[in-house]
Amino acid sequence: HNVTVLENVAYNTNGHSFLLRDGKEWNNKIELNLAAKNRNPGGDDAGFLIRSLRNVIVGNVVAGAVDRGFSFPIEGSVKEPSRSGLPGGNPSPRKDIGGSILNNVAHGCHGYAFILSRWLITSDTSVPLKGFRLYRNLGTGAYIRGYYVKFHDAFFADNRVKSVDLSYCDNCQLKNVDIVGDTALIQDEYKAHGTWHQCIGDPEYSSSFRYVGVEMFAWNDHETKYDELGQRFEDVRFSGFTNSSCAHAKAVAFEKKRRMPHYDLLTTMSGVVNLDDGDFPVDFCTASEVMEVEDVVFN
Known part of the structure; x- marks a missing residue:
């Protein structure tokens, strides 16, 4: 001590x-x-x-x-x-x-x-983890598993598989976070070496996409029966996914290989921004296919 x-x-x-x-x-x-x-x-x-x-x-x-x-x-x-x-x-x-x-x-x-x-943690009293800078990693930036985890004021860039993996993460929060798929510097490097659109990716996934900004694998603990929110996104800024070095990159996606029989926690997003020009590459179709989600509502 x-x-x-x-x-x-x-x-x-x-x-x-x-x-x-x-x-x-x-x-x-x-x-x-x-x-x-x-x-x-x-x-x-x-x-x-x-x-x-x-x-x-x-x-x-x-x-x-x-x-x-x-x-x-x-x-x-x-x-x-x-x-x-x-x-x-x-x-x-x-x-x-x-x-x-x-x-x-x-x-x-x-x-x-x-x-x-x-x-x-069994209540929303956990101390936030603040100010992480996780970049240019060949694997995943942050893998988070638990309850009421708060990840604030973070920066992710150029992570080759995932930037954030919310796996078995109930009532978890991303707040004031920047997630960059490809920076301009890494794009120039890939183009110079002739590896543009040749993703490293994760072999667990099909060829439909190879790396993601935030992957969610939400679930409900039926022993404690929490009635509060699931994942919470507040002021999260995405960039470098719309025109990335990986042809099928996604800013937000759901786990494809695991079937979730009970997806009954609400995920909320406020202040989520795509800083790129063009479409926002978000894969909610996977939620429908894997977890039988029927309604997605944007406010």
Whole structure:
């Protein structure tokens, strides 16, 4: 507890570069550190792996990770041996409302730039994750799984599979977010190398589209029966999808390979803007095909 990790560089490490392992490490400050080119001998290794959000994680950078940039696999309980003898019993990091996660950057990661999984807050009291800059990653920018996750003031660009994957994400919010499919710089690079409209994409998908800005996989937890909103988009700006380097890119799409028997949470969008000239490439047809959605209403 109460440790400051400030202005360090971890370069070319085997495995995780910075690690809070057990979920018990609370009220620490991890600020202005760099994890560069960490290797992945064990699988799923990250520049920063942190199992509890009850910390201050500010201004850190991951560059060129072989697998993951920032990984937050939130634990249901504190891992052994740290949980033995904890005062007040064994707390659940998944129920913490979070600390200060602010202005972190990941680029050049071969897998996921950011993963947050199983943060199961049961009310709209979670602390927003703010100011992430996730760009030029060969995989996905942010994979988010949990309840009441708030992703604010973020920037995504040139991520080759997805910018944001809202997977099993109930009552999650994107607010004041910029999502760029292709920047002008990356378009010029692809044209110069003769790879225009040759998508990397995700092999899980059919050839109908290859990468997306936001993919939604919404669901309803029938044990808790939340009556509140599903995904919430507020002031989200899309660009670089209408005329992108991938012929079938989509700014917003639904998961195609998984069938959802109960899609009964409302997704709301306010202040969503397409900054490109031309049509806004949004795939609501998939929602109809996969999840039997019958009505889409724009206000």
